[in-house]
Amino acid sequence: MKWGGAAATVVLAAIWVSSGWWEAAYGPRNGMRFEIVAYSGLMRIAWTDSRDVPPHFAEGGSFYTGEFRLYWWAWRWYARDSLASITAGRLKGDFLVVFPLWVFPLAMVPPTLLAWRLDARARRSSYSGTCISCRYSRAGLAPATPCPECGTVNPIANM
Numbered sequence: 001m002k003w004g005g006a007a008a009t010v011v012l013a014a015i016w017v018s019s020g021w022w023e024a025a026y027g028p029r030n031g032m033r034f035e036i037v038a039y040s041g042l043m044r045i046a047w048t049d050s051r052d053v054p055p056h057f058a059e060g061g062s063f064y065t066g067e068f069r070l071y072w073w074a075w076r077w078y079a080r081d082s083l084a085s086i087t088a089g090r091l092k093g094d095f096l097v098v099f100p101l102w103v104f105p106l107a108m109v110p111p112t113l114l115a116w117r118l119d120a121r122a123r124r125s126s127y128s129g130t131c132i133s134c135r136y137s138r139a140g141l142a143p144a145t146p147c148p149e150c151g152t153v154n155p156i157a158n159m
Contacts (some may be wrong), residue, residue: 002119005112012105016041019101020070024063038101043068046096075099 014036034047076098099152102159122132129138136149 002112004114005108009105009108009112012101012108016101016105017070020068022063022065041072041101042074042098043097043101044098046094049092064117071100072102073100 019038019041023037025037025039027035031058033064035044037044076096078094078096098159116151131138131147131150131152132154133152134147134150136147138145138147138154143154
């Protein structure tokens with residue numbers, strides 16, 4: 001968990017920064033008029049049911065490179081008839097949401113830090129001779145023996 005969270009945070013942060021140089025878009029070719037675009041540090045998700053599809057809508061996948069441009073703060077929300085249609089189980093109306101990509105790596109930081117902290121605490125308790133759960137002294141017990149106070153097995157002994 002801790003290494004996976006750290007790797008995911010680094011990868012998502014790299015995607016966010018590198019999106020300043022590129023734009024990647026996907027929109028299905030089946031006439032659904034839906035798109036997801038990552039560009040300039042932002043994510044845009046949109047759909048429309050209008051007959052005249054705006055020219056910015058992607059059809060299939062696309063990838064563009066250009067000058068570096070990174071927006072730190074750009075939240076936009078637009079919905080016309082779409083919220084009621086979502087609750088009715090169909091996509092109708094127009095919908096657009098734009099948000100910064102840094103929210104993804106930022107969301108990964110707290111659980112990753114928590115995993116690292118819990119692991120460090122368990123290792124410290126294991127090496128200091130106390131139970132990782134209740135801090136009961138394990139002096140005189142074999143490493144694989146469960147804690148006599150709470151029953152927790154030492155995870156370091158199983159490595």
